[in-house]
Amino acid sequence: MVPLIIDLAGRHVVIFGGGAVGLRKATYFCREAEVTVVSRSFLPEFSGLGARCLEADLSTMDDNALADLLDGAFLTIAATSDEEMNNRVGRAAREAGALFNNARGNGGDTLIPSVVRGEEYLLAISTGGASPAVPRFLREHLEETYPHLDSMIRTEARLRETLKQTVPDQADRATVLRAVLHDPEAWAWLAEGEDKAYERIKERYL
Template identity: 85%
Template sequence: MVPLIIDLAGRHVVIFGGGAVGLRKATYFCREAEVTVVSRSFLPEFSGLDVRCLEADLSDMDDDALAVLLDGAFLVVAATSDEETNNHIGRTAREAGALFNNARGDGGDTLIPSVVRGEEYLIAVSTGGASPAVPRFLREHLEAAYPYLDAMIRVEARLRDALKQTVPDQAKRAAVLRAVLHDPDAWTWLADGEDRAYERIQERYM
């Protein structure tokens, strides 16, 4: 597998399962994709999400009926408590040409990572289910070690634009940007605000 970050705007995600796992998956995707959740019952929290909830009994649903539910789906997530049902959904999803994630049962072709998200960055972490605690550990470490990471990204963007106007050599521009990131003073200056930090960085490196 290889990691990708995909724009899901306008894409259809179909999730099977109205329990806690289905709710977590729906919450993950509904901020961007069009989400339909299929289940016999739904937790009350689904009412607060921007998703379409479709009541259906999957236990005796045949392939044709299931295929109708998957029509136009970009990604299918099986999040029921029954492995046999999840595997059935997976087989039908593959036949429909949709990506598939299985929360319980035979492995799908898509993993849903844990996400570390700031205002200016997005980091996806997956251990393949081996250690769910690791993504949280990494997020906590990142937040503690780099509390001004969003601000640094914005400062780097401004500095990059300024360097393009004054330094024609791309390798030299890249060297300056790396030097700033490795400069402890630059990170300390961010505590006084982005503008002041940018001024000091300019004085030192330009």
């Protein structure tokens, strides 16, 4: 598999399952995609989430009705407790040309990673389901080790623009930017505020 970051604005995601797993998947995608959740029942937390909740019994649904639900779907997620039912959704998704993620059953062609998100960055971490604890460990480690990562990204962006005006050689600019990232004092200065840190970094490196 190849990791990608995809803009899902306007894309349709169909989730089967109104339980805890379906809720987690819907919460993940509702911030950007158009989400439809299909289930016989729904947890109360679905209310106000922004997803379209369609009450239906997949076990009594024929293949044509299932195909109709997947018409125009970009991604289909099977999140029911029934493995065979999930596998059936997977087969229908492939026939519809939609990407498929299976929470339980035969593997699909799409993994949903653990996400580390800041104001200026987005990181996706996956172990392919082998160890769900590892992505959480890495997320917590990143947050504890680099609490000012957003500030550093903004400071690097400002410094990069300044360097474009003062340092003609791209390799020299890259050297300065890397040096700042490896400078423990530069990270410490960010705790005092971005503007103050930026001025001290300029004094040292420009």
